[in-house]
Amino acid sequence: MNNNEHLTKRRGMTAEDLLRLxxxxxxxxxxxxxxxxxxxxxxxxxxxxxxxxxxxxxxxxxxxxxxxxxxxxxxxxxxxxxxxxxxxxxxxxxxxxxxxxxxxxxxxxxxxxxxxxxxxxxxxxxxxxxxxxxxxxxxxxxxxxxxKAEVKRADLKPRVVERLYxxxxxxxxxxxxxxxxxxxxxxxxxxxxxxxxxEEIGSFAISPNGRTLAFVANRNEDPDTTFTRDIILLDLEKKTEMNLTNGCGTFASLGWSPDGMKLAAIGHDLAYLGATIHRLYVFELERQTKRVLTADWDAHLGDAMVGDTHADAKSPGPIWASDGSGLYVTASERGRVNVYFVSLDGPIAPVVEGDFHLYGFTVHPNGRQAVAAISSPTSIGDLYAVSLADGTKTRLTRANEALENEVVFADAKPFTYQSTDGWEIQGWIMKPPELGEGEKAPLVVEIHGGPHAMYGFTFFHEWQLLASRGYAVLFTNPRGSHGYGQSFVNAVRGDYGGMDYEDIMAGVNAALNRFDFIDKERLGVTGGSYGGFMTNWIVGHTDRFKAAVTQRSISNWLSFSGVSDIGYFFTKWEIGCDVWEDAERLWHHSPLKYVQNIRTPLLILHSERDYRCPIEQAEQLFIALKRLGRETKLVRFPDANHDLSRTGSPALRLERLRHIVGWFDHYLKGPFG
The missing domain is CATH 2.120.10.30 (TolB, C-terminal domain)
Incomplete structure (x- = not known):
């Protein structure tokens, strides 16, 4: 049986396959x-x-x-x-x-x-x-x-708010x-x-002798406006505390060395505020010293991957080698999440490396092997036994074997291109698996949220669904994304809608030039959160796209700063000012300012219980477009928050996918396409 015959025996991914993942x-x-x-x-x-x-x-x-x-x-x-x-x-x-x-x-x-x-x-x-x-x-x-199944009206009480957060x-x-x-x-x-x-409390860990509890807490006098997170040491017998870090940074993912003499943590010094890459710290308690083991490694520790299948899987923190010689850590680099060994006194070396998303990890007590949870664009995700000596992998589980044998997956082909100022940007293209020789496919551009996050080599049900419907899918990591070093991730701050927009549009041009199966006349764009902001921005600055879907988006920074759960600090961190400092600057970076330019049919998806990007952001955009007589539709998802596409109600997630596909089908493949 040749490869084409093998493909014909499999079907494409459907929205309903979400329920089988x-x-x-x-x-x-x-x-x-x-x-x-x-x-x-x-x-x-x-x-x-x-x-x-x-x-x-x-x-x-x-x-x-x-x-x-x-x-x-x-x-x-x-x-x-x-x-x-x-x-x-x-x-x-x-x-x-x-x-x-x-x-x-x-x-x-x-x-x-x-x-x-x-x-x-x-x-x-x-x-x-x-x-x-x-x-x-x-x-x-x-x-x-x-x-309580229901709160009686007589029992309702006002909510009194005194804190900023x-x-x-x-x-x-x-x-x-x-x-x-x-x-x-x-x-x-x-x-x-x-x-x-x-106080807020994060990671915590008990010392090997069982006498000391280390935990992360915000011990600032005004914790709502001060964002350091200290490591506190609590003597479990004497009930006395010691602040180990005293406001020098923000820390998480604690781990004691086997001898109990050192404490590891993932953290950073807030030098670039929310765009600061995470590093590995080791504290030697007797000497009261602090070392940054990854100070010269321009990589973000932890899992920055964006996906819709393993989004709520908790990334493993630093894991000590059994002899205390160093630690195993995950790092996000160029669309991959791999495991590295960071020696206390030597080099940093990859130990589980490849074009995949490693989202779970545990080390065998003998220190010679591990078990990892690994996903890739064409593999939903399973456990693998891994040799820590040479990285060889053996598959242990086949949780999605029936579906993987039934469905044909589109692979994601990586490529790089230059933005308009010469910066190198990484992107991926997915070709519809059933596209015939010489046929053209409409293109959907996907833009991730964050913006300090990363697309890459992971399984993404939404993209497989689009590919199965005959769409080519383009996704990129524009500046602001993790995976390319500190300067790259920081470059978007203060420039939303600037060079990040140029990076994405340059990616569209590069894809059209390199992949002859894309129909340049049928382009669509979508994204959520920051990706929703950028979708709004794009259709307000170009008419190249025939259809767009904006999700959980930002349209107006002036109001966002006061209604989002993080708006009161995130707005200044990312745009550069508060509303009373420079309202015009916030308005300049608001897609709503450019709403009269929007001619692209725009579907607006938003959750009613989204406190990150509250639904008033969608309402403002929708009302303006309707008053201008533009083609638009607002879909509101009840009892759903900002994470609808990842962890929301499965029934609502299905409805979301159907609306996205239906909108693109109508404008890119239907009578308007």
């Missing part, structure tokens, strides 16, 4: 290295997200470990390997549960009123530290209550809740609050 993630080795527990996230028959624990054993078997209509996440073996702790919403709120590895029922360990956000085991396995939240009148002993796109209205770390006895469930002040 399985995301394999968060692998974690057992202490003896014979087993790996991991999570498989899926969508059930009722279009609800579910996630269950699975176990891989050294004989190659993969077995489901939990069942039911729940979301079970973050499994971690106890130090003796006899118990798995995990988070689950099976009681209503997300709580901490314990499951024997030799069989038996899971046991609920915490009953916190507001649930558990994260946890860690103690080194001896006798207790765990969990992160929860408490309201003003709540205590650590208050127990979880059933969710009072809402979050992810969490909604914060209502004065403070983060609290608590110690929980693994046998009795007895709890003890370890912190209590009003």
């Amino acid at each position: 399985r995301s394999v993630r968060d692998p974690h080795y057992a202490p003896d290295g014979t087993r790996v527990v991991f999570v498989e996230k899926s969508i059930d028959e009722e279009n609800q997200y579910r996630s269950h624990l699975y176990m891989w054993t050294k004989d190659g078997a993969v077995r489901p470990w939990t069942f039911g209509p729940w979301r079970d996440t973050k499994p971690r073996f106890s130090p003796n390997g006899e118990t798995i702790a995990f988070l689950s919403d099976r009681s209503g709120r997300t709580q901490l549960w314990l499951l024997p590895t030799d069989g038996g029922e899971a046991r609920q360990l915490t009953f916190f009123k507001n649930g558990v956000r994260d946890y860690v085991w103690s080194p001896d396995g006798t207790f765990l530290i969990a992160l929860t939240t408490l309201g003003d009148d709540e205590t650590i002993e208050d127990r979880e209550e059933p969710e 009072y809402k979050s796109d992810a969490a909604g209205f914060l209502d004065g809740k403070r983060a609290v770390l608590a110690r929980i006895d693994a046998l009795s469930g007895k709890i003890e609050a370890l912190t209590g002040r009003e």
Whole structure:
């Protein structure tokens, strides 16, 4: 059978295939290295997200470990390997549960009123530290209550706001809740609050001797306007604290060295505010010294990849080698997320490298091998055993095998081109897999959000859907993107709609010149968040595109600065001023200023509970276009936030995809195309 015959036996990707995607993630080795527990996230028959624990054993078997209509996440073996702790919403709120590895029922360990956000085991396995939240009148002993199905009108009360930061796109209205770390006895469930002040708490880790808890917190007098995050050391016996960093930067992803003498963290000094690349720090506690191990490596540590399949998979933090000689870290470079080994006293070397997106990682106790979760444009994502000596990989799971055998995928071909000022930009082109010889395909340009994020070598259902519908897909990383060094990611600040616009349009020109299967007369453009801003900007500055879809966008920086959960600082960070300092500058960078120039049919998609880019941004643009008599439509998604396309209701995600495809089909392939 030749390759073309093989392709004809497969069909194209559909919107409904979204419901069949399985995301394999968060692998974690057992202490003896014979087993790996991991999570498989899926969508059930009722279009609800579910996630269950699975176990891989050294004989190659993969077995489901939990069942039911729940979301079970973050499994971690106890130090003796006899118990798995995990988070689950099976009681209503997300709580901490314990499951024997030799069989038996899971046991609920915490009953916190507001649930558990994260946890860690103690080194001896006798207790765990969990992160929860408490309201003003709540205590650590208050127990979880059933969710109220409906709030009666008589019970409604006004929400009194005094803080600048009072809402979050992810969490909604914060209502004065403070983060609290608590110690929980693994046998009795007895709890003890370890912190209590009003503060945000991030990463936390217990020292190997079990005596010191390191955690990240904002200890500034005005935490809403000061963005450093300090590392606090808490003596668990004496209950005394020491601030290790004293406002020198913002830190996350803590990890103790095996001997307990050093503490690693991912962080930066805010030199370029939100565009500062992340680096690896190591603190030597006895000497009270700080080293930046990646100071000379112009790479962003962590996972900056944008996608719609593994977007909520948590990137692994720095992992110490068993001998303490260095650390394994993930880094985002040129559209790839790979693993590198950073030696304490030597070079930085790749250990798991390739054109793929590595979004999960765990190291075997022997230090010679690892298990990684890996995705690529034509592989949805699976676990692989990896040799840390030579990087060879062996596939362990086949979570999406049935779908991958049924559907033909479009590959993403990378290429580079020069922008109008000579800067090198990276892009990718996806050719419709069933496009015949000599046929032309309409082109859809995709623009990522952030803007400090990255497109690259990962599986993207939306793009496969467009390719299956006969569209070529172009995606690029214009300046402002991660993956190309500090100067590149910082270059967009203060220049939104400037050279970033030139980078994207130069990419369109380069694609038209290089790939003869693109129909230059049928061009479409879409993007979300910053990508929505840029979509709005593009159609206000050129008529080259026959159709556009703007999603969760920014149209007016003047209002955005006061309504977004991050607008009060992000606007100045990215555009360069506050509204009272230079309103004209904000208006200059607002796509709404150029609305009279928009002739391209524009579909506007927006979530009604989006606090990042509130829906008034879409409403202003829609009303202006309607008053001007332009071709437009506004689609509002109820009870959805900024992450609709990635983690929103599956039913609404399907509706979103259908609207996007329908709009492009009508204007690029229908009577207007």
